[in-house]
Amino acid sequence: MWKPDRSRKTPIYQQIADYMEHRISFGEFPPGSLLPSERKLADELRVNRSTVVAAYEELRSLGILVSSKGSGTLVTNYNKGNAASLTPNWKEYVNGGNFLPNLPFIRRIREELRKKTDMIDFASGELSPDLFPNEVVRELLQKHPFQEQLGYDDPQGYSQLRETLVSFLEHHLHIHSTESSILITSGSQQSLYLILQCLLNPGDAVAIEDPSYCYSLPMFQSAGLRLFRLPLDEHGIDPKELIALYRKHKIRMIFLNPNFQNPTGHVMPLDRKLKLLEIASELGIPIVEDDTFTLTAFDGNPPPTLKSLDKNNNVLYVGSLSKIASSGLRIGWLIAPQTVISRLTDARQQMDFGLSNIPQWIANHFIKEGHLDRQIQFLREELVKKRDEFIRGFDDILADELTYSLPQGGLTFWCKINSAVDDFKLIEEATKRGVIFVPGSVYGSSKGCIRLSFARPQFEEILPGLRQLALALEACRK
Known part of the structure; x- marks a missing residue:
């Protein structure tokens, strides 16, 4: 048959x-x-x-x-x-159409999670519900009745939220900006989409990390871009590799996630960051810094961002509340020169006339009144507990199966499977046993790597999920 x-x-x-x-x-x-x-x-x-x-x-x-x-x-x-x-x-x-669908693995994972609500989720790059500040948001709505007008707001974003972000980012990450240089978006992916559609042309060559979250986003291919990879070691990309890539392909833009990189968790050291900025400035290449995880640094000392070190206005900085507070608020931001912000704001207005001012209003109070500071401290403590439970499970259950990098921030483990396993078969065997993850090939990596989220599963699900993963690996070798 x-x-x-x-x-x-x-x-x-x-x-x-x-x-x-x-x-x-x-x-x-x-x-x-x-x-x-x-x-x-x-x-x-x-x-x-x-x-x-x-x-x-x-x-x-x-x-x-x-x-x-x-x-x-x-x-x-x-x-x-x-x-x-x-x-x-x-x-x-x-x-047909120009906008490509998600990768088959991504569609399969989302389909499984949608259909099976009891699945142990090691795949989603999202916080578990108990880590969201739901009670704080409810209290804010009671304490501050919403009094803003419900018409279209400034397409660049709620002005008070932009002012609050200027202070917050300067205090916590030493990023200097102005209200007029910030665009409020619905999250990091909308920021990236606007950059791809408005600042680049089909056929342009762009550089991404290998492996890279960007590789999993079909919107890069939908934009007709040529993707060239900068290989990662345990310290991120080697900036010198950019020179050869530029000479060969005339790279127009670089997309990086230098702090607690997704999916590997690596942090680019200061000397490499400074060298990268120097080379990018000499070549006149903009850098898009997707900074999702810096504030999750488990020791409370966030590594410097490229944007905070940038002296020549080369870096377009993308941030978001999704990974540190609430994905449901749909609040992100993009910091760029005012001419760029003006161009992207115009495009954004054509798309949706700007975000709803209700979540922007909530986000403003959430940040301004110190709730985000407390959320970040709470999040660090809880993520470390979950990370350490994963480590216990790796050592007790999967000691001979996986080699992993120890994350010092972010939400995920990057693991190498010690024996050859087919990605498709492993996904099948794992989902049969009620656990799901993301294969490394989704991020452009060679087969044999997987990304496991320790942020999404409940604490008590971690060890049972790892046991089922071990059984799936065993079944794949039969």
Whole structure:
């Protein structure tokens, strides 16, 4: 019997949809036929039921299938030219467009987490619910009744929040800025999207770290950019590598995450940061610093950011509340020269007329009244507890299986699997056992590495999750 080919780049659900459409077109299932239930077909093909659900949904969008409660899933009379002639070819539309879909691994992980709420989540780069300041936000709303107008606000962002950020960033990270040089965004990814769309052109060459979170973002490819990698060692990139890359490819921009880098957790030392800034200035190349994790430094001493060391205005600085306070508030910021901010603000206004002023208003009070300071201290303490529980699990359960880097900040472990394992098979075996993670190949790394989040799972889930991961690794070697 036919089985999906997991080595292909085509998503499993799409392979199943194509396979079923082929059987229908050759009359194996004539119009009016009842198809196998989603569960039955999933068992036959040895895939998750959610994958078959997605395949059937694809065929429904094409007008090939129709489903109704109590009747199951039936083949329409599209072969006779009735239904199909009235239904757009949604598959053609979905496969078109300039904005590429997420990587198959990312879609698979999100699908599993959406369908199975009891999954132990080592994949998400997000805080667990108990680390969000929910009670503080409720108190702020009671203490300060919202009195701002509910119309469109300044597309550059709520002015009081921008003023508050100027003081906060100068005090905590020694970043000097002005209200007019800050754009409030819905998070780091919107900041990156605006930079890619407004400051670069299709065909431009950009440099990213290897491995890099940027590699997992299809919006880089959607923008038509040529990506060139700067390999990482335990101290981040070697700035001298940039010179050769620039000479060969005329690099137009560099995207870096120098402090507690995602996914490796490495911190670039001061001498490399200064050398990088010197080289970038000599070559006239802007640096985009995605600074998500600096404030999580577990020892309470955040390493210097590139922006704080930048004397020539070369660095575009991207920050966010998502990883240190609340992803649900959707608050990020971008610091850049005023001419750049003006250009991005204009584009942003075309997209959505600016953020809602309600979350911006909450964020302003949250930061201004010192709640973010207390949140960061609380977060550091709790993350260290979870990190150390992971270390205990590594030593007791996976001592012979994984080699890991000890994170001194951030939310994740970067681990190398000591024996050869297929990424696809490991994901399958792990999800069967109720645990999920991100393979290193998502970030452009060679196979055999995985990223494990210690921020998302509950403390009591960590050791059971690592035990299931150990069983998955064992199953992959059989």
